[in-house]
Amino acid sequence: MPIDSKTTDNENIKQIICIKWGTKYGADYANKLYGMVSRNITPPFRFVCFTDDTTDVRSEIECQPLPEIDYPMPVGTSGQWPKSRLWSEKLGNVEGDVLFLDLDVVIVGNLDVFFEYKPEKEVVLTRNMTNPLEKLGQTSLFRFPVGKLVSLQKLFATDPQGIAEKYRFEQRFVTRHAPGGVEFYPRRWVRHFRFECKRSFPLNYFLPAKLPKDTRVVIFAGGALNPPEAIEGRYRTEYPNDAKEHIKLLKTSETAKKRPFRHLRHFILPTPWVEKYWRE
Template sequence: MKKQIICIRWGTKYGPEYVNRLYGMVSRNITPPFDFYCFTDDPEGVRPEVSCLPLPDLDCDLPKTRKGVWGKSRLWRKDLGGLSGPVLFMDLDVVIVGNIDGFFEYGFEDDVILARNPNTPFERLGQTSLYRFPIGKLEPMRQEFLSDPQKVAETFVFEQRFVTRRAPGGIKFWPSGWVSLFKWHCMRQFPLNYFLPPKLPAKSKVVIFPGGLNPPDAIAGRWNVRSPVLPPFRHFLATFTKSRNGSVSEHLRHFLHPAEWVSRNWRE
């Protein structure tokens, strides 16, 4: 199977350095040859090894919702940048920690394969932070979405649920352990989080960061960009003050030491 990696970047939330780091991590953890594409509205500052392609039209107004990254629906079109065959999509804020050849060897070329979302154990739900699909196979989903974007967004809430439930032919999941969710698989539970740094699961190849905690936060040792970086004892004392982050249990669970392994891997 040809190794094709794609990512998408629009707006100003993520700068070109995110694309450059992602390419660097891919190049260190894959057996060549491979092709790396970024669909973007601004190629300025992206390293020359990345093939920047124009951001596809959305062909509708984005649904008015705070949840779900529905702009990713651009990637479901059948005429995606002239590409063909299976592509491996990666969010810009993933951290690659092991060899990713297996993501091109597992399953069949026509499969749609997602990471498993452990936050909903009673729902067979995938994560689209890292998923593989053949170009054009998801076009029926795109047409369904375009028929009433607001209704689809309200019905499924997250685009990953829409992909999980409506992908033609159904979906598969990556083997257990290949993809780790930082908040779920890496962060220590209270009270161990006050004494030990986040762990890197032994079988993990890629760590994904859905939600508000991103690699820079893991490196700094904070729950999100709005959280102050405090030593363990001061963070614990803040539990009993107005500076507490959420409820008592949330504040205690949200402390984390800096994750050195994230800093070591998340680089150009």
């Protein structure tokens, strides 16, 4: 069970935070994330969700308003720049070190190590494997002290649109400008579903996605493939989850005709282990 943040010293507990805005992710994502955290962490812990909609969020989750900002969000760009709210000097009544988790991650192992790893390093990111030749962090899971990244927010506020267009993704901006630099968690702890779990063609038509050894968290950053699609066996919500029907699109879909190999690669079988772990 979570602790009472009003009576417990934050330095002695593990603090998990997430952020939920808009309508892309419903309360079920926050509720399942809490469930996975509670099964994979040594108490005491605190779970805080910064959100603009608390409807149907389970009572164990400590909901707080989205941190206020005084700059516009960029438009027509990549990345999840609303996460810049987390760079504020204050995050509600949360103080000290926090471990941020995206709503769409799947937790498959114990989280304690993410708090214990290199405590002398303040900002620790997941390694981004979509650009293996670039020393780039991933903010689907990262640890930082509240207020440590306020300089990033101040810089971003000077030109949100321009900075978003220059850096494309918020994690590149964090990696490049975090005060004191960043550290990376061991790669084996956090895996990217599309790049490190999904089978390559043609094995994707015969075998479900794998779960690499020593994985603790699986991320679904980028694209339309999230845990529900992985469970059903759909690379995209609009794609069929039947191999024959997927292949037939090569004859009926103009998009598939233009890039046939890409289309063939974008098929997955249902993934039982995602269904096993991604639950309340």
